Amino acid sequence: MVDIIMDFFIKVYNAVGLQGLGAALVVVIAAVWISLFLRRKLNPFRRAKQQYETGNLKKAFSFLLVELEKNPQSKQALLMKADILLELGEYREAESWYYRLIDLKRPGDGIDIFEIQKRLLKPLYHQQKLLDLFSLARELLRMEKNCPSALYYLGLLYMGQLYYREAKKILDRLISVRPRMHEALFAHAVALNQLNELEGALVSLKQAVKVHEEILYNLVLAFTYYNIGNYTESGNILKAINLRFNTFGEEGQYLFALRLSAFCDMKLGRWEEAVDQFRELYDIIGERKGGLTHQKLSQEDIDRGEQE
Numbered sequence: 001m002v003d004i005i006m007d008f009f010i011k012v013y014n015a016v017g018l019q020g021l022g023a024a025l026v027v028v029i030a031a032v033w034i035s036l037f038l039r040r041k042l043n044p045f046r047r048a049k050q051q052y053e054t055g056n057l058k059k060a061f062s063f064l065l066v067e068l069e070k071n072p073q074s075k076q077a078l079l080m081k082a083d084i085l086l087e088l089g090e091y092r093e094a095e096s097w098y099y100r101l102i103d104l105k106r107p108g109d110g111i112d113i114f115e116i117q118k119r120l121l122k123p124l125y126h127q128q129k130l131l132d133l134f135s136l137a138r139e140l141l142r143m144e145k146n147c148p149s150a151l152y153y154l155g156l157l158y159m160g161q162l163y164y165r166e167a168k169k170i171l172d173r174l175i176s177v178r179p180r181m182h183e184a185l186f187a188h189a190v191a192l193n194q195l196n197e198l199e200g201a202l203v204s205l206k207q208a209v210k211v212h213e214e215i216l217y218n219l220v221l222a223f224t225y226y227n228i229g230n231y232t233e234s235g236n237i238l239k240a241i242n243l244r245f246n247t248f249g250e251e252g253q254y255l256f257a258l259r260l261s262a263f264c265d266m267k268l269g270r271w272e273e274a275v276d277q278f279r280e281l282y283d284i285i286g287e288r289k290g291g292l293t294h295q296k297l298s299q300e301d302i303d304r305g306e307q308e
Helices: 002-042 044-053 057-070 075-087 091-103 113-126 130-143 148-160 164-177 182-194 198-211 215-228 231-245 251-267 271-289 294-307
Strands: none
Touching: 044 057, 044 075, 057 075, 075 091, 075 113, 091 113, 113 130, 113 148, 130 148, 148 164, 148 182, 164 182, 182 198, 182 215, 198 215, 215 231, 215 251, 231 251, 251 271
């Protein structure tokens, strides 16, 4: 390349002299700059990475498809494709591409099989491939004694099979090495709730909420206080949720909060507030109850609350 450029300048100098050589130099510099600029701008993998880092997963995916048409064996592009599919909830496809990456592994190519295996845990869990998940988690723990990803999904697996005490032990171990992992703290609290260890569940839930503000975490915290019998604190948390978040991500969360708040008011003797909330609740789900009246539905809940 250098020889070609030098030959070009010699020919220009012989033809037009020093002044023409200067003009040619400007043209060449401009051409090189434009070439580098366009290569940077039109590089599909670079564009995909930029879109991925800003959270625009669908645009990143479209650029990746262009890159993989040009370089179908690009390890970096394949890994990003699998990661995007995972984030989009396409678990079967993500699993397939992670396995393809493992199959393409070659000595010295920079692919970390251990990292890819850790990412495989999530799609296996969401597809309920429990035996594969269990085997992979155990393999990862043999390679890294306290692998956080393996411990987390192994804990979820045990919880899903109702082995709450085993799940608690695994999550205890995970929290000892990752005390600020809010997903682990929340799972730990759920296991403790199922074991009726409510005070311990409160500790984990408070830590989870402190690390990461999440509506679901606050709802379970309020529910735990309710089960302990602290209806005032439960109600205060529910009111604070409305003030902080203004909206709920899912209708089911809102209905749960509304009903729990009504029970708290009822337990505290605030009957008018409780009935208003039950009415709002059944305005939303009344048709699912077969068209029963507000009065009958509210009385059913009041009777249930008095029996608890």
